[in-house]
Amino acid sequence: MTLARYVVRRLLQAIPTLFILLIFMFILVRVLPGDPARLIAGLEATEEDVERIRVLLGLDRPIHEQFINYMLDILRGDLGTSIKFETPVIQEILIRFPRTLELAIVAELISIAIAIPLGIISALRPFTKTGALATIGSLLGSSMPIYWLGLILIYVFSVNMRLLPSFGYGTPAHIVLPAFTLATLLMGNLVRITRASVLDALESNYIVTAKAKGLSERLIIYRHALKNALIPIITISGLQLGALLGGAILTESVFAWPGIGLLLLDSIYSRDYPLIQGIIIFYAVILILINLIVDIAYAFVDPRVRISLWRPE
Numbered sequence: 001m002t003l004a005r006y007v008v009r010r011l012l013q014a015i016p017t018l019f020i021l022l023i024f025m026f027i028l029v030r031v032l033p034g035d036p037a038r039l040i041a042g043l044e045a046t047e048e049d050v051e052r053i054r055v056l057l058g059l060d061r062p063i064h065e066q067f068i069n070y071m072l073d074i075l076r077g078d079l080g081t082s083i084k085f086e087t088p089v090i091q092e093i094l095i096r097f098p099r100t101l102e103l104a105i106v107a108e109l110i111s112i113a114i115a116i117p118l119g120i121i122s123a124l125r126p127f128t129k130t131g132a133l134a135t136i137g138s139l140l141g142s143s144m145p146i147y148w149l150g151l152i153l154i155y156v157f158s159v160n161m162r163l164l165p166s167f168g169y170g171t172p173a174h175i176v177l178p179a180f181t182l183a184t185l186l187m188g189n190l191v192r193i194t195r196a197s198v199l200d201a202l203e204s205n206y207i208v209t210a211k212a213k214g215l216s217e218r219l220i221i222y223r224h225a226l227k228n229a230l231i232p233i234i235t236i237s238g239l240q241l242g243a244l245l246g247g248a249i250l251t252e253s254v255f256a257w258p259g260i261g262l263l264l265l266d267s268i269y270s271r272d273y274p275l276i277q278g279i280i281i282f283y284a285v286i287l288i289l290i291n292l293i294v295d296i297a298y299a300f301v302d303p304r305v306r307i308s309l310w311r312p313e
Contacts, residue, residue, distance in 0.1 A: 007292065014288045021284050025277045026070055040083055040271045053083070057273070079281065080274035084267065089278035093260060097282070099169060100252070100259030104244035106175055107182035112237060115187040119194025120226070123202070134191060142188025150181040150254035167256035178255040182248060186240045193236045197229035204228070238294030242287045 037054040038045070054060050058069060073080065079089035115138075122134035157177060158166035165174050201207065202225050210220045249261035256262070260279060267275035 010292050079278035082275045083272045084270045096260040096263045106179040110183035111186040115190035116194050119191045123195045123198035138188040138191035146250045153177050169258050178251050182251045197232045201225040201229040242290045
């Protein structure tokens, strides 16, 4: 099986997942208490306004016709029209998503740059003060609420020290606090995974052989142990990037970062159902693509995985 066929097969396997998600989103909007058109229009809206919104959402049609039109629109890439902005949903998403992706990538880089060295240190020196501090720090980082840490950082670095802006988007300084807040959530898991992977690799037979040959500790760690411990690290890093896109909702709300997470919150508050549906579907597609990229990355790190996944023709 070639790489192209493997990618096509994985994408085809994702179709049932997306189909179930679309059915769930379709049903959810229609089983929520109250009339969606009335909720969107407001309690003081006239019946004419409510009926206009009902027609706009297609709620005046039979349920089977609504579902067919809903699925056909999705297949055409039409996620509907935002009630609040009166613009195509996909347009609003594509405007905001690059900002969320920028925040997620910076947070991921911060997390990798700090967590992997700490994980290696805690694995090589588990009974030292440095190793103990790395382990304790990872536990604190993974258990600390994002919104609480974000408010603390704003109070310290924006209110008291006046070093960094507390909210908004525009300059590189604006991304420092939200990116570090988001990265802290991921550092704990990545430190523990790196530590466990390196410890497992150091106990392998090939490491014992390398030590018997008289290779230096640095060479054994970086060329042999760390290279073979990369698969779990790649796994958690890829899954973290997907979690970052979802976890950015709280971070963006705390720092008023104008990304897709803040857009989702605004759409929930304004009961903009087409926009809510579109964002969730978009998130699902992004997560599927991230998982596919992670699987392909395995093969470039470990030839054994490449042989098990596909064989070049």
